[in-house]
Amino acid sequence: MRTICSSNMKLSAALILLLHSLGTVAQFVHDITYVIGCFENTTTTVEYEFDGEEILHIDDDRQEVVYTVPAYLMPDPAHIFGDLHIYRNALKAKRACVGVVAYCKVEGIDPEEVKDPPESFIYPEDEVVLGLENSLICFVNHFFPPSINVSWTKNGLPVSEGLSFSQYYPNNDQTFHRFSTLMFTPSKGDVYSCTVEHSALETSKTRIWDVEFPKSHQSLIADVYCGVGLCLGLLGVAVGTFLIVKGLHH
Known part of the structure; x- marks a missing residue:
């Protein structure tokens, strides 16, 4: 069973802050997508995407927000997103996932799991x-x-x-x-x-x-000379054969 809850927020407060940090004019419309994945094995994924590209996710093991937006675009993303209580909201989402999965089971909304091979x-x-x-x-x-x-x-x-x-x-x-x-x-x-x-x-x-290594410059030169020599040799054979055949016809 796939249970992935998502919502699109256009020009939200977070989006406006992000656009300002990038120096982008706010008249352009972008999407921030908040993705929560709930699974029967109690696994939960939480992340934010900007125009389909991940900008942060929650690391359960380290219990922290991991920012994946490139540093040259946003040197200090924690300063931008810090007031959004992302980790606290992620914990709420994780608790909600338990209820969502349980509800689906009680209501019989539990179709055979679709599996896709990698x-x-x-x-x-x-x-x-x-x-x-x-x-x-x-x-x-x-x-x-x-x-x-x-x-x-x-x-x-x-x-x-x-x-x-x-x-x-x-x-x-x-x-x-x-x-x-x-x-x-x-x-x-x-x-x-x-x-x-x-x-x-x-x-x-x-x-x-x-493990394969590209040929060195000297090796490439040797190959070129070898190829040229082979071509000239074949050309000489062709010319000689032509002259012999021509001589036989005179």
Whole structure:
């Protein structure tokens, strides 16, 4: 069962403050969406979105508001949103979620849960350079319910250090996406894998990434010379064959 309550507030007090902080003229209409996700496993998600992009969410484990709006746009978002009692309201929303789920069960509003299997991709954050620390990102998208397990291996062995996980982010179609990041130092021949487990999958899904390095400038030059030499050689063969055939016809 999906129970996601949302409300759009156009040009509210919070929105006006945000627009002022960005130096935007208030005549343009933007949306701030307050999203509350309620789930039967007692999981609750609370976040604010500005024109579809997250600007903050509640971290239950740390019991605080996490601002995700870029610092160059808003250096001190807590100053803007501090008077809105966001965390206190999130706690109220969480308590309300319990009642909403209970009500749905009592009223029989409990259809079979729709499950969407995840898609996953693995890629490096930066250009891969031998011996230079980098990050591998496993991007898992379009899954529901928001509960997945992501694990990593290096050369077939489990990896437990250097890992970090993002929160679950909602998509417009009410599915979710999440990032898992592995810090690593690339070495030739290393092979990494990211395995995703989800209730909508019959078996786990694994993506594999092996360390590849772009060719050096000298190597590229050598390849160019080799290619040019091969072309000239083939051209010489073609010309010689043409002359021989022509001579046979005289």
